[in-house]
Amino acid sequence: MRVLIVEDDPRIIEDIAASLETEGYLVDQVGDGEAAWFKGSTESYSAVILDLGLPGMDGLSVLNRWRAEGLEFPVLILTARSRWNERVKGIDAGADDYLSKPFQMEELLARLRAVIRRSAGKSSSQMQVGVLTLDTLQLRISVDGKPVHLSPHEYRLVSYLMLHAGRVVSQSELTEQIYAQGFERDSNSVEVLVGRVRRKLGSGSIQTRRGFGYIIKQSEP
C-alpha cells in the first residue's frame, strides 16, 4: 500500500516514513504544498498524511483542490495547531481524520489503518484482528466468525486489546480500562481475567510479554 507523507520538517517526515516502512507501507515524501498537490493529483495513493502548516500552498488549500478535482483517497491531517474548531474545519474540508502534533506513532498507525479500512468500505462498527472480529454494535466478539459469549469485563479486556492491537498494554493500564477508577481491586484480577478469556478465545489469542503486559498481534496491512 502506497502512502504519501506531506510534511516540511525533515526529522518528522523521516520518523514517520521509517515507522510506515516497518509496517510494510510504500512511502512517498514531499515537503511543500505545490509538490504535494501535484503528486496527489498525478499518482495513486491508498492514503495521504498531510501537514497543514506547509510552505507554498497550505495544507487545507491542497486538500480543497484535491477534493475539488474529485480525488477521494483518505487524508489524515497532521498539525501543530491543535484547536478543536480547526480540527472540525479540517474534517469538514474533506479530511478523514485529524491528529495533532506531537503524536504517538502507534496512534498515527492506528488512525492510518482506520482511514484506509473505512475508505475500503468496511463496516465501521466491526473490526477484524487476525481471527478475532469485534462488533461494537452487538457487543460481540467472534472467533473465525463464531460468536463467543463473554462477560462485560471480558468484553472490555478483549475490545481494548483489539483497539490497541500491535501494542503491548500494561497490566495497570488494562486495570484502569476494565474496572471503575478508584475501586479496590486484586493485583492479579487481570491475570485471572486473561486466563478466562484465553480459555474462550484460544490460548494464542492474547500473548503475555512477561514484565510488560499483554498484546493482541496486529494482522498485516
Place this chain on the structure above:
Amino acid sequence: MTLQSLRFRLLSAAALSVSVALALAGFGLVALFEHHVERRLDAELGIHLKYLVGHIELTDDGHIHVAGNSPNPSFQQPLSGRYWQIQDEVRPTLLRSRSLWDFQLALADDDLRPGVVHRHELEGPAGHSLLVREQQFILHPRTEARRLRVAVAIDRADLLAARQAFTADILPYLGLLALAFLVASYAQVRMGLSPLKRVRSGVFAVREGQTNRLANDYPDEVSPLVDEINELLEARDKAVESARAWTADLAHGLNTPLTALGADARRLRRKGDTDIADDLDHLVQVMRSRVDRELIRARLRAAGTANPRQTPVTPVVDGVVRTLQRTPKGQLLSWRVEIPEMAVAAMPDDYLAELIGNLLENACKWATTLVEITARYSSESVLIDIEDDGPGVAEKELDRLGQRGLRLDEHTAGSGLGLAIVGDICAAYSGGFGLERSELGGLAVRVRLPSGVLSDAR
C-alpha cells in the same frame, strides 16, 4: 433619576425657567388688567360728572341744588361705593349724594382751573379708599360766575375685587400652561437624550456579542463619541486577533519541535535505549498538554469575556462528534446527541468547541460502546450532560478529578489537563462543571454555561 442625571438637570432648569416666565407673565397681565379697569372706572366717573353738572340748578334764594335723581340708584343707597359732592365756593354750600350719608370728601384745597380734571385717591366712608375725579365748573358765568367744585368718587374696593376675580380666573390657565410647557420640555429632553440611550443599548449589544460595532447613524453631537467607542472596539479586536495569531504561532512553534523530540525518542527506541525513549515520550505528552492548556489560558486572558458572542450548541457538538467519529475508537462507538436547536451558549464558538472537544475526547477514550450528549436550556443557562458507559470513577475520586493537572489514568494518552482546560473556560465565562456517576455506568460530566440569545442583528 438622580442629582447627577442629565435629564434631572435639564428638567429642573426647564421647570425653573417656565415658573419664572409664567410668574412674570401673570403679574404683567394682572397689572394690565388693573390699569384697564381703572380707565374704565375713570370713564364712568366722567359720565357721572357730566350728568351731575348738567343737572345743577339755582334755587330761588340763589342756592345750588341738583334737579332730580341720578339714574344710577347707587348714589341714593348709603355707603354704596358711588358718591358725589358739590361745593359752592362763592356762597358756601355743600351738596352730597345720599350715599355719602354724613361723610364729607376731604378734597384738597388746591388750585383748580375750570375744565381741568383732577384725580385723587381719598379716604371715603368706613375708611374705604376712593377713586375721585374732581373738576371746577362756573355756573352762569355771565351773571354771577359761581365757581363750583364738583367731585365724583368710586370705591376702590370694586377695582380690587375685579383684580382678584381676574387673578383667580387666570391662575388655572397659567397652571395649565406651565404643565404644557413642562410636558413639552420633558419630551424635548427625552428626544434630545435618546441617542445616548441608543449608544448604551448599542454598547450592550456589542458586549452581548449580537453585533461588532455601533451603527453610524447618530446625530452630529453624539457621533464623535460613537466613533471613539468604535475605535476602542477596533483596537480591542486587533489585540484579541493578534493574541490569537500569536498563540497559534506559538502552538506551531512549540508542537513541531515536540514532535521532532518524539521522533528522536523512537530512534532511541530502535537503537535499544527504551528507558530513555519512554521518558522522552512521557515528557513530550506532558509538555503537549501543558502547551495546549497554557495557550488556551493565554487566549482567554487576552480576549477577556467582554464580547462573549452567541454560539448555538448543536452545530459545535455535531462538528466535534463528526470529527471523533473519524477516529479508530470513535467510529466503533454509538453517539447519541439530543440537543434542542434553541440551546445557545454565551461564549465564542472556538471556546465552546474547545470545551466540548476536550470532554467528548475523554468520553470517547473511556466509553465501551456509547457516548450520550444531552442538553437543556433556560433563559439563564444551558446545561450540557456528557455521559459514557466506560468503567467510570469511584465516588471518592470524583472530587479529585478535574483539579489542576490531575489524572487517574496514568497510561492512556493525555495528562489529565483536558478537564483543567474545561475548568478554565467555564471559569472565564461564568459557567461550571461537575462530575457524577452516569446511569450508563461510566462518567457523567455536567456542564453549566450562561445562556445566550441569538439576535437578527448578527
